[in-house]
Amino acid sequence: MSDSTWHAVLVAVLVTLVAVGLLPAVGGVYQYLLVPVHGFRNHLRRAGPYLPRVAVVVPAWNEGAVLEASLERLMRLQYPPDRLRVFVVDDASTDDTPDVVRAKAAEHPGRIVLLRREQGGQGKAHTLNHGIAHLLSDDWMQALLIMDADVIYRPDALRRMTRHLADERVGAVTAYIREGSRRPGAIARFIGYEYVTAQACARRAQNVMGAIACLAGGAQLHTRANLEAVGGRIDTSTLAEDTFTTFLTQLDGRSVVFDGQAVVLAEEPDSVRALWKQRVRWARGNVQITHRFRRVWFRPARGHRLGAVDFGLVWFSVFALPFTLIAASVGLVGLYFAAPGTAAAVFGELWWFGIATYVFITVTTLLVDLETARRSWFEGLMFPGVGALVLVVASAHPEFWLVTVPGLVGLRMSATGTEVWTLLLYCWPVLSMALSRVVHDLEGVPVLGHLSKPLLYVVGYGPLLCAITLDAYVRQWRGTAQVWDKTEKTGKVAA
Amino acid sequence: MTGPQERPRSGPAWWATLSDEATADEIATNRRRERFVAFAGVAAAVVTGLLLLVVAVAR
Numbered sequence: 001m002s003d004s005t006w007h008a009v010l011v012a013v014l015v016t017l018v019a020v021g022l023l024p025a026v027g028g029v030y031q032y033l034l035v036p037v038h039g040f041r042n043h044l045r046r047a048g049p050y051l052p053r054v055a056v057v058v059p060a061w062n063e064g065a066v067l068e069a070s071l072e073r074l075m076r077l078q079y080p081p082d083r084l085r086v087f088v089v090d091d092a093s094t095d096d097t098p099d100v101v102r103a104k105a106a107e108h109p110g111r112i113v114l115l116r117r118e119q120g121g122q123g124k125a126h127t128l129n130h131g132i133a134h135l136l137s138d139d140w141m142q143a144l145l146i147m148d149a150d151v152i153y154r155p156d157a158l159r160r161m162t163r164h165l166a167d168e169r170v171g172a173v174t175a176y177i178r179e180g181s182r183r184p185g186a187i188a189r190f191i192g193y194e195y196v197t198a199q200a201c202a203r204r205a206q207n208v209m210g211a212i213a214c215l216a217g218g219a220q221l222h223t224r225a226n227l228e229a230v231g232g233r234i235d236t237s238t239l240a241e242d243t244f245t246t247f248l249t250q251l252d253g254r255s256v257v258f259d260g261q262a263v264v265l266a267e268e269p270d271s272v273r274a275l276w277k278q279r280v281r282w283a284r285g286n287v288q289i290t291h292r293f294r295r296v297w298f299r300p301a302r303g304h305r306l307g308a309v310d311f312g313l314v315w316f317s318v319f320a321l322p323f324t325l326i327a328a329s330v331g332l333v334g335l336y337f338a339a340p341g342t343a344a345a346v347f348g349e350l351w352w353f354g355i356a357t358y359v360f361i362t363v364t365t366l367l368v369d370l371e372t373a374r375r376s377w378f379e380g381l382m383f384p385g386v387g388a389l390v391l392v393v394a395s396a397h398p399e400f401w402l403v404t405v406p407g408l409v410g411l412r413m414s415a416t417g418t419e420v421w422t423l424l425l426y427c428w429p430v431l432s433m434a435l436s437r438v439v440h441d442l443e444g445v446p447v448l449g450h451l452s453k454p455l456l457y458v459v460g461y462g463p464l465l466c467a468i469t470l471d472a473y474v475r476q477w478r479g480t481a482q483v484w485d486k487t488e489k490t491g492k493v494a495a
Numbered sequence: 496m497t498g499p500q501e502r503p504r505s506g507p508a509w510w511a512t513l514s515d516e517a518t519a520d521e522i523a524t525n526r527r528r529e530r531f532v533a534f535a536g537v538a539a540a541v542v543t544g545l546l547l548l549v550v551a552v553a554r
Binding site: 051359 | 507510511513514515518521525526528529530531532533534538539543547551553554
């Protein structure tokens with residue numbers, strides 16, 4: 001092949017890499033286009049009055065600080081008291097967890113039960129299985145609610161979940177976990193917004209698709225029949241036991257429903273380090289799920305929708321996000337050196353895509369949960385980071401940063417400055433992930449630690465999640481030991 | 496008319512009675528409320544379209 005042919009092939013490959021970088025946004029927009037459909041196509045039309053006998057399993061390891069409020073709120077649920085029993089499975093806690101539970105059990109005889117594991121530390125799934133084995137030993141339980149020790153159920157939440165079980169085709173129901181700290185810091189506010197996108201919006205879209213990616217770990221309600229059909233126990237081989245059960249339920253032909261009006265409040269990490277630890281575990285769990293169910297993806301089947309093309313697109317849009325960001329940067333920087341004109345043309349032509357994706361997703365998210373929007377609207381706007389917003393503006397108005405802004409202070413950008421600026425923009429998707437690690441490392445460092453939060457707003461919460469996900473993939477690939485790291489909670493949910 | 500001692504036949508207090516009628520009413524109300532997400536999506540699409548138009552004209 002001639003040099004010009006090689007050059008054309010190289011340019012085509014680089015343009016393709018840029019296009020690959022857009023795929024997650026396409027998946028995101030697709031999900032968001034389904035959100036309004038949920039207004040008219042949802043499972044509420046098949047819901048009905050149904051109040052089964054519900055056993056609540058609460059796995060607890062050193063949860064003394066948060067359990068009292070959670071149990072008290074469970075006792076105040078608007079649900080028939082004779083049809084609700086709570087079983088706290090104490091995973092060999094070393095704090096006052098057993099004492100707190102015993103005190104509550106004395107206040108509510110027969111309604112709160114303490115189950116203690118003398119040898120713990122094996123993780124949440126093992127703890128849950130201890131409780132589930134106990135519950136399946138008699139036939140009192142008609143439905144099982146699995147929750148976390150620190151979440152707070154709104155009084156109407158449980159009955160808004162059980163109503164879907166009136167439809168016998170439903171195997172499990174999940175609720176909307178909302179960040180509910182009394183005084184949320186920056187990270188908790190970002191998480192609050194993230195949960196609107198990842199749950200209130202994405203799960204509604206998945207309801208419309210007919211396939212749910214994950215029952216929230218803190219709010220999953222199973223019918224007894226479903227629990228028995230998936231083996232009467234929770235899988236212990238992955239770090240994503242809730243997703244595993246969600247998949248098994250659907251593969252077995254029962255549907256899973258998300259009810260966005262059944263609200264559960266949770267305290268989420270308020271530091272980058274705690275978030276990093278939690279999300280590495282989640283992302284490694286997703287790698288395991290992706291591998292374990294590898295014969296499901298993109299293989300439409302009767303009886304479930306997990307193999308549907310649209311669900312696969314959505315799943316892999318999230319799964320591949322760090323790689324697609326790298327692909328976009330490599331493509332743009334490669335084009336800058338191989339064919340500068342093409343690089344500028346591709347970058348400039350995408351202006352509408354960046355704006356449309358950002359505005360459509362942000363406005364929808366803020367409107368879907370106005371309560372969270374009041375607390376987290378700024379974090380919503382800053383979700384992609386100041387850097388990414390600069391990038392979008394540069395795409396729409398290339399002269400803005402190169403001529404207009406320097407002109408305001410009487411300066412003129414030199415040719416070298418223009419080159420550096422352009423490369424900086426093209427590198428930003430990768431650079432933002434690298435800087436996310438700096439945000440993590442700076443946190444807690446004397447004096448310099450104050451820069452961590454402002455830098456987070458520059459980098460963006462989205463790129464931070466991508467960096468964490470990439471770290472998780474590397475750890476998984478290297479076979480780093482799986483550790484069940486508990487996220488520290490302090491009981492600051494607004495009860 | 497609802498008397499002062501009578502429970503209202505709609506709203507959270509009525510739904511909390513957990514009677515079949517109350518639960519069915521809550522479901523119907525939630526179904527209507529769910530239509531808000533349709534409004535949210537349409538409103539977001541309109542805002543997006545308008546902004547794209549403004550930027551396209553200004554370019």
